[in-house]
Amino acid sequence: MPRSAPRRVTIIDVARHAQVSTTAVSKVLRNAYGASPAMRAKVQQAITELGYRPSAAARGLRGQTYTIGVMLPELRNLFFADILDGITAQLGGTDYQVLLAPGCNGEKEEARVIEAMIDRNMDGLVLIAPVSSRTRLNSVARSVPTVVVGRHGSSATYDTVTDDDVAGAALVVEHLAGLGHRRIAHIEHHETDPVRLVEMPNAQRANGYRESMRAHGLADEIDIASTTYTHEGGYLGAKELLARPRRPTAIFAGADVVALGALEAVAEAGLSVPGGISVVGYDNSALAAFGPVSLTSVDQDGRQMGANAARLLVDRIGEHDRRTVQVKLSPTLVVRRTSGPVG
Amino acid sequence: MPRSAPRRVTIIDVARHAQVSTTAVSKVLRNAYGASPAMRAKVQQAITELGYRPSAAARGLRGQTYTIGVMLPELRNLFFADILDGITAQLGGTDYQVLLAPGCNGEKEEARVIEAMIDRNMDGLVLIAPVSSRTRLNSVARSVPTVVVGRHGSSATYDTVTDDDVAGAALVVEHLAGLGHRRIAHIEHHETDPVRLVEMPNAQRANGYRESMRAHGLADEIDIASTTYTHEGGYLGAKELLARPRRPTAIFAGADVVALGALEAVAEAGLSVPGGISVVGYDNSALAAFGPVSLTSVDQDGRQMGANAARLLVDRIGEHDRRTVQVKLSPTLVVRRTSGPVG
DNA sequence: TTGAAAGCGCTAACAG
DNA sequence: CTGTTAGCGCTTTCAA
Numbered sequence: 001m002p003r004s005a006p007r008r009v010t011i012i013d014v015a016r017h018a019q020v021s022t023t024a025v026s027k028v029l030r031n032a033y034g035a036s037p038a039m040r041a042k043v044q045q046a047i048t049e050l051g052y053r054p055s056a057a058a059r060g061l062r063g064q065t066y067t068i069g070v071m072l073p074e075l076r077n078l079f080f081a082d083i084l085d086g087i088t089a090q091l092g093g094t095d096y097q098v099l100l101a102p103g104c105n106g107e108k109e110e111a112r113v114i115e116a117m118i119d120r121n122m123d124g125l126v127l128i129a130p131v132s133s134r135t136r137l138n139s140v141a142r143s144v145p146t147v148v149v150g151r152h153g154s155s156a157t158y159d160t161v162t163d164d165d166v167a168g169a170a171l172v173v174e175h176l177a178g179l180g181h182r183r184i185a186h187i188e189h190h191e192t193d194p195v196r197l198v199e200m201p202n203a204q205r206a207n208g209y210r211e212s213m214r215a216h217g218l219a220d221e222i223d224i225a226s227t228t229y230t231h232e233g234g235y236l237g238a239k240e241l242l243a244r245p246r247r248p249t250a251i252f253a254g255a256d257v258v259a260l261g262a263l264e265a266v267a268e269a270g271l272s273v274p275g276g277i278s279v280v281g282y283d284n285s286a287l288a289a290f291g292p293v294s295l296t297s298v299d300q301d302g303r304q305m306g307a308n309a310a311r312l313l314v315d316r317i318g319e320h321d322r323r324t325v326q327v328k329l330s331p332t333l334v335v336r337r338t339s340g341p342v343g
Numbered sequence: 344m345p346r347s348a349p350r351r352v353t354i355i356d357v358a359r360h361a362q363v364s365t366t367a368v369s370k371v372l373r374n375a376y377g378a379s380p381a382m383r384a385k386v387q388q389a390i391t392e393l394g395y396r397p398s399a400a401a402r403g404l405r406g407q408t409y410t411i412g413v414m415l416p417e418l419r420n421l422f423f424a425d426i427l428d429g430i431t432a433q434l435g436g437t438d439y440q441v442l443l444a445p446g447c448n449g450e451k452e453e454a455r456v457i458e459a460m461i462d463r464n465m466d467g468l469v470l471i472a473p474v475s476s477r478t479r480l481n482s483v484a485r486s487v488p489t490v491v492v493g494r495h496g497s498s499a500t501y502d503t504v505t506d507d508d509v510a511g512a513a514l515v516v517e518h519l520a521g522l523g524h525r526r527i528a529h530i531e532h533h534e535t536d537p538v539r540l541v542e543m544p545n546a547q548r549a550n551g552y553r554e555s556m557r558a559h560g561l562a563d564e565i566d567i568a569s570t571t572y573t574h575e576g577g578y579l580g581a582k583e584l585l586a587r588p589r590r591p592t593a594i595f596a597g598a599d600v601v602a603l604g605a606l607e608a609v610a611e612a613g614l615s616v617p618g619g620i621s622v623v624g625y626d627n628s629a630l631a632a633f634g635p636v637s638l639t640s641v642d643q644d645g646r647q648m649g650a651n652a653a654r655l656l657v658d659r660i661g662e663h664d665r666r667t668v669q670v671k672l673s674p675t676l677v678v679r680r681t682s683g684p685v686g
Numbered sequence: 687t688t689g690a691a692a693g694c695g696c697t698a699a700c701a702g
Numbered sequence: 703c704t705g706t707t708a709g710c711g712c713t714t715t716c717a718a
Contacts, residue, residue, distance in 0.1 A: 010712085011711060021690075023714085035688085053462050055712070056459075057401075062711090063713050075418060088446045116440045143351075366706080373697085377704080382704085404712090
C-alpha cells in the first residue's frame with residue numbers, strides 16, 4: 001500500500017527547528033553576507049537533521065534556479081556528448097545543475113526549446129550549434145546569460161566558443177599535400193544563407209579548404225561537391241567526385257559521418273583506401289576511432305569547448321554586463337589508416 | 344549596446360489587457376472548466392498580442408510545471424536515444440516539456456540527479472535503467488509519479504516498461520541452434536547483488552540463455568564468460584572462451600558493444616566470421632547496423648518503449664493512485680552477416 | 687548581525 | 703460564468 005507523499009520540508013520548518021528566522025536560513029543557503037558562524041552551524045545542522053532541500057521553483061521566483069540549460073541539436077552526435085562532458089565536469093562542485101532539452105533540430109523546434117528554458121527561469125543557457133538567426137540569438141541573450149558554442153561570428157550580447165575550423169581544414173590539406181596529393185577534393189554541406197555562410201562551421205571548413213589549397217599552389221585543383229553533412233551526402237558527394245574526368249586522389253569530407261558515406265562510394269567504385277584514394281574526416285568521433293574504420297580525422301576536443309563554455313557562462317551569470325568574449329580553440333589532426341601517399 | 348532585459352509579461356498584464364481577472368486567464372491557460380468561449384477568445388488574443396508566456400517556476404509553486412524529467416545513465420548509448428525519441432514523440436502536442444539530466448552513472452550521481460529533478464518540481468520522472476535500490480525507487484515514486492524503463496520486477500508505486508530479455512536471449516539461442524550450432528557460449532555482465540540478479544536486463548539475458556539452452560537439449564554446452572558490458576569486457580570474455588579446450592562455435596554477447604569487443608578477439612585469434620565462428624549481439628544499435636560491422640543482433644524497439652513510458656507517466660500524473668502497470672515488449676532478431684551455419 | 691514583512695507569478699478555494 | 707483573495711516557498715528590502 002503506497003503511502004501518499006509526506007509534505008516536503010520547507011524553509012519555515014528549518015527556521016523553526018533551528019530557532020532562527022527564515023531570512024537567516026536563506027542567507028546560509030546562499031552563502032550570503034550577514035550570518036554569524038554560530039548561526040551558520042545551527043542552521044546547517046537543522047538542514048541536515050530534517051533532510052531539507054530548497055525548492056528550485058520557489059527560489060526561481062525571486063532569485064536564481066541554479067539551473068543551466070543546454071540545447072543541443074542532436075543527441076546521437078558523439079561530439080556533442082563530449083562538449084556536454086566538458087560542461088558538467090566544469091560545473092561539478094558548483095551548485096548548478098545542468099538540464100538538457102532533447103530533439104531540437106530545425107529553427108522552429110529550437111525556438112520552442114529555448115522558450116521552454118526561459119520559461120523555467122534557467123540561470124543561463126548554452127546553445128550548441130544553434131541555427132537561429134543572429135537577431136533571435138541576441139534577443140535570447142538579452143533576457144538570459146548565454147554562451148553559443150560552435151558558431152563563428154561575435155556578438156555584443158553572448159559569448160562564443162568555437163573550434164578554428166579554418167585551421168582544421170588547413171591541417172587536412174597540409175597533411176594530404178605533404179603526402180604528395182594534388183587533386184584534393186572536398187565534400188561540403190551546402191549553404192546559401194549569407195549569415196550562416198560566415199558563421200557556420202561547415203562554411204568555415206570549406207573556406208579553410210579553399211584558402212589552404214591556394215596557399216599550397218593548388219588553386220586550380222580546388223574541387224568541391226556540395227551536398228549535406230550526412231552519410232548519404234557523403235556517399236553522393238563522393239560518387240560525384242569519382243565520376244570526374246580528372247578523379248581526385250584524396251577526399252576531405254567535412255564531417256566523419258560524411259567520410260563514412262564517402263568510403264562506401266569508394267568501395268563501390270572498387271578503389272582501395274588509402275592505396276587507391278585517401279579519405280579524411282572531421283570531428284574525430286568514436287566512429288573514426290573505431291578499429292575497422294580507422295579514419296584520419298580532425299579532432300576538436302569537445303570537452304575543452306564545453307568546459308570553456310561553462311566557465312564563461314558562470315562568469316556571465318555573476319556579472320551580466322561584462323564584455324563578451326570569443327574563445328577559439330585549435331584543432332589537431334589524428335592520422336589513421338585512411339590517408340596515405342598518393343598512389 | 345545591449346539593452347537590458349525588459350520586464351517579462353505576466354498574467355496580470357494579460358488580465359489587464361483583456362479586461363478580465365487573472366483567474367480567467369489562468370483558466371484559459373489550463374483549459375480549465377468555467378470560461379465562456381467569448382472570454383477564451385479575448386484572453387487568447389491578449390496572450391498573443393503581448394507575447395505572454397507563463398512562468399513555469401511560478402506555476403510549479405502552486406500547480407504543475409509541465410515538465411517531465413528523464414534520467415538516463417549514458418548519453419552515448421544509442422539505444423537510450425531511441426527511447427528518448429519515443430518519449431518526445433509521444434509527448435509532442437501535449438504541453439509537457441522533456442528535460443534530461445546528463446551524466447548519471449553510479450548510484451550516487453543518480454541520487455543527486457533525481458533529487459535535482461524533484462527540487463525543480465517536475466511533474467513526473469522517467470528513469471531509464473536506474474541502478475538505485477528498490478527502496479530508493481519506491482521512495483522517489485511516492486513523492487512524484489514515476490515510470491522505470493529497462494528494469495524488471497514490479498512495484499506498487501511505479502510503472503515499468505521493459506523488453507522481454509529472456510525471450511530475446513531465447514531468440515538468439517534458437518537462431519544459432521537452428522544453424523546447427525551446439526557449443527553456444529555467452530558473455531554476461533557480472534552481477535552479484537541479489538536484487539539486480541532478478542531485475543537487471545543483463546541478468547535476465549543470462550537466464551534466458553540458460554533456459555533456452557536447456558530447452559534445446561544443450562544443457563551440457565552452457566558456457567558463460569562473466570565480464571562486463573563494455574568493449575573491453577567483450578574482448579576479454581571472447582579471449583577466455585576461445586581458450587577453452589572445447590572452443591565454442593558461436594558467441595552470444597549480451598550487448599552490441601560487447602560483441603564488437605568479441606569480434607576483435609576473434610579476429611586476433613585468426614578466425615573468420617561467420618565461417619569460423621558466429622557472433623551475435625543485443626540492442627541492434629547503429630553500430631550493429633553499420634555496414635562494415637553488420638552484426639546479427641536483438642532489436643528492442645526503444646522508441647516503442649519510450650512511447651509507452653510517456654503514455655503511462657501522463658496517465659499517472661492525471662490519476663496518482665491508479666494501480667501500477669508493467670509493460671513488457673517483445674524483441675525481434677535482426678539477422679546480419681556475423682552469424683551463419685556451423686563450420 | 688538579525689528578523690519582520692512584502693512580494694515574485696501563478697493557481698485554487700470560495701463568493702458572488 | 704466570473705472575480706476576490708489567500709497562499710505556494712523562497713529572497714529581499716528595510717528596520718531594529
